[in-house]
Amino acid sequence: MSGPQFFHLQSYSRKSYKAGQSVEQVLAEAARDPVFSGHVENPKPPNMIFGITPEEVGQRHENMVAQGHVDVTLSDGSTARRGIRKDRHTLMTAVASYPLLTKQVAEGSESHEAYQEWIALNVRLLQTMFGDRLVSVIEHVDEEYPHLHAFILPIGDQSCSARHLNPAWQAKEEAEALAKDSGHSPKAAVKLGNAAYRAKAREIQDEYYQHVGLPAGLTRTGPKRERLSRAQWKARKATAQREAELVRQMAQRIELIADNEAGFEKAANQKTEEIAEKIELAESFIRDAEVARDEAQRAADRVLSEAERAAQDTMNAAHRGILNEQNDLQAQKVKLSRERSLFECEKERLLSKSVQETAIVAAKIILGVLAGTVTMAQDRTRLEFKDEALGEKVETLQLGAVLHDLVLAFSNIWNRLVAKLSSEDLQSERDAAAAPLKKIVTNQSGGMEL
Numbered sequence: 001m002s003g004p005q006f007f008h009l010q011s012y013s014r015k016s017y018k019a020g021q022s023v024e025q026v027l028a029e030a031a032r033d034p035v036f037s038g039h040v041e042n043p044k045p046p047n048m049i050f051g052i053t054p055e056e057v058g059q060r061h062e063n064m065v066a067q068g069h070v071d072v073t074l075s076d077g078s079t080a081r082r083g084i085r086k087d088r089h090t091l092m093t094a095v096a097s098y099p100l101l102t103k104q105v106a107e108g109s110e111s112h113e114a115y116q117e118w119i120a121l122n123v124r125l126l127q128t129m130f131g132d133r134l135v136s137v138i139e140h141v142d143e144e145y146p147h148l149h150a151f152i153l154p155i156g157d158q159s160c161s162a163r164h165l166n167p168a169w170q171a172k173e174e175a176e177a178l179a180k181d182s183g184h185s186p187k188a189a190v191k192l193g194n195a196a197y198r199a200k201a202r203e204i205q206d207e208y209y210q211h212v213g214l215p216a217g218l219t220r221t222g223p224k225r226e227r228l229s230r231a232q233w234k235a236r237k238a239t240a241q242r243e244a245e246l247v248r249q250m251a252q253r254i255e256l257i258a259d260n261e262a263g264f265e266k267a268a269n270q271k272t273e274e275i276a277e278k279i280e281l282a283e284s285f286i287r288d289a290e291v292a293r294d295e296a297q298r299a300a301d302r303v304l305s306e307a308e309r310a311a312q313d314t315m316n317a318a319h320r321g322i323l324n325e326q327n328d329l330q331a332q333k334v335k336l337s338r339e340r341s342l343f344e345c346e347k348e349r350l351l352s353k354s355v356q357e358t359a360i361v362a363a364k365i366i367l368g369v370l371a372g373t374v375t376m377a378q379d380r381t382r383l384e385f386k387d388e389a390l391g392e393k394v395e396t397l398q399l400g401a402v403l404h405d406l407v408l409a410f411s412n413i414w415n416r417l418v419a420k421l422s423s424e425d426l427q428s429e430r431d432a433a434a435a436p437l438k439k440i441v442t443n444q445s446g447g448m449e450l
Contacts, residue, residue, distance in 0.1 A: 003099025004221055005213040006147075007205065011089035011162040011169075014065070023061060023091045030054040030138060030149050040142055049148065050123050050137035057091075057136050057151045064153060065090055068160040084160050092130075092152040092162040096122050099218065102146045114216065119148065121212040126150050128211075133165065171200035286329050293322040361393050363440040365403055369411055370430050376411055383407060 016022040029036040030046060031054040037043040046054070068084045084090065098105065098118055105115035119139065126134050136151040154162050163169045175196035179189035209220045297315070304312070365383070368374030373386040383400055385391030394400050417429055 003218060005205075005209060005216075005218040006095075006097040006099070007208045007212070008095045009092065009166050009168070009204070010095070011092045011166060013087050013089045013091075015086040024058070026091070026093060027054045027058045027061075027151075030140075030151075032142075042142060044140075044142040046138035046140055046149070048136075049119060049139050051135045051151075054136065054138065054151070057153070060135065061091055061153060064155065065160055068158050070159050088160065089162045090154065090160045092133075092154070092165045094126060094150040094152065095147060096150075096212075097145050097147040099145070101144060102141050105146055106141075115146065118212065118216040121215055122148055122150075125208065125211045126152075130165065167204060168197045168200040172197035283333070286326060293318070357393070358397060358399065360441055361390070361397060361399060362403060363437040364390055365394070365399075365407060366410060366437050367434055367441070369407060369414060370434050374407065376408060380408065 012021060012023045012026050014023050016025065025036055032040070032043040032045055034043070052060070065084045068090075069081050070084065071079050072082055073079055098115055100111055100115070103109075105111045123137055126137065130152045133152050133155050134150060135153055135155075138149050140147055140149065152162070152165055154160050154165055157164070164173075172193040176189045176193035179192045180186070184192065205220070209218075212218075213220060297318075299318075304315075365374050368385070368387065368390065374390070375384050376382075377384050381404075383391075383394065383404065385394070394403075418426060421429060
């Protein structure tokens with residue numbers, strides 16, 4: 001079961017606007033202050049998900065505003081420093097709501113794990129969007145639908161402008177400034193700015209869907225927004241759930257590949273250590289040769305006192321021998337270094353090829369299930385391939401056992417769809433499910449399906 005996503009950004013000032021909301025009121029409501037919680041039948045304290053409490057957010061906000069300032073230009077052209085006005089928006093909030101009832105995601109329910117994953121996805125996206133300026137995320141479970149409140153402060157901005165934390169507001173101001181510089185009237189500039197705001201707001205919703213809605217199995221919009229029939233809406237939700245499951249399964253497969261890569265990396269490091277030991281041994285040989293050279297020099301000095309010519313011949317012979325040995329050892333060191341470099345290159349190539357081939361084969365198997373060229377054997381214990389080349393590739397990469405459960409589950413779902421849907425709806429479902437997999441095959445194959 002799934003539903004539409006909901007994600008909203010809003011900024012507030014210390015001065016209440018027409019609806020009566022202000023920084024103080026928003027934080028008090030989030031903390032479930034009785035004065036501002038009349039709309040909740042049985043208020044409960046919020047659950048802390050990330051950062052500090054709403055009360056601590058209020059304290060940090062007041063300290064930030066007290067230290068902030070803006071520089072204004074006076075009528076005579078001079079500048080003056082002013083404190084932060086009460087009507088300046090100094091707090092940014094984000095609200096995200098889950099489309100299932102609170103009782104449906106309670107601990108112990110079937111949907112609880114998926115709901116917790118949705119919370120983690122929201123926190124991760126908010127941290128990416130706002131960085132250290134995200135100071136708090138809380139959860140409310142005392143209303144009909146569970147939801148999150150995030151609080152963002154314009155930390156590091158002396159003007160304390162929370163509006164400029166909203167990418168849509170930034171797009172609006174940039175569009176208005178550009179329009180005015182291009183000679184448009186103030187009214188036309190505002191109109192263009194509002195259009196830029198709406199466009200950027202849609203981009204934010206698209207980004208939220210990509211990083212939270214899609215992995216969580218939610219839809220981008222609701223049925224009323226797109227004027228869908230009930231049957232179409234059910235099909236849309238089913239598609240969203242299937243896509244979320246495919247994303248989850250591919251993520252698990254990537255983790256497995258990463259584990260295999262780690263094992264290969266361990267073996268490679270061991271081989272590298274062996275080569276390093278050989279190099280160190282070669283360097284030890286050089287040091288020993290240098291010691292031998294010194295000893296030979298001292299022996300030559302003793303012989304020189306007895307017979308200068310004989311000692312000179314002996315010293316020259318010893319010197320030539322040492323130089324030859326040094327040259328041989330140096331050549332061995334260079335050869336070992338070259339072998340180490342070639343080994344590193346071969347390791348990188350094999351890793352890249354392994355990951356690429358595994359991803360392509362996994363995608364082709366799912367596409368084969370959709371096309372009917374990959375099926376389960378009668379005893380449901382192994383895969384059967386009409387494409388012999390694909391079957392040989394699966395056997396070579398030893399992917400049959402790894403992908404068995406995934407293909408079995410996908411085949412069961414697909415067979416049920418085949419039995420229930422019309423040919424037109426079935427083709428639509430096949431195209432929707434195959435599209436992301438074809439991209440994997442095409443991208444990994446350098447723009448050509450293999």
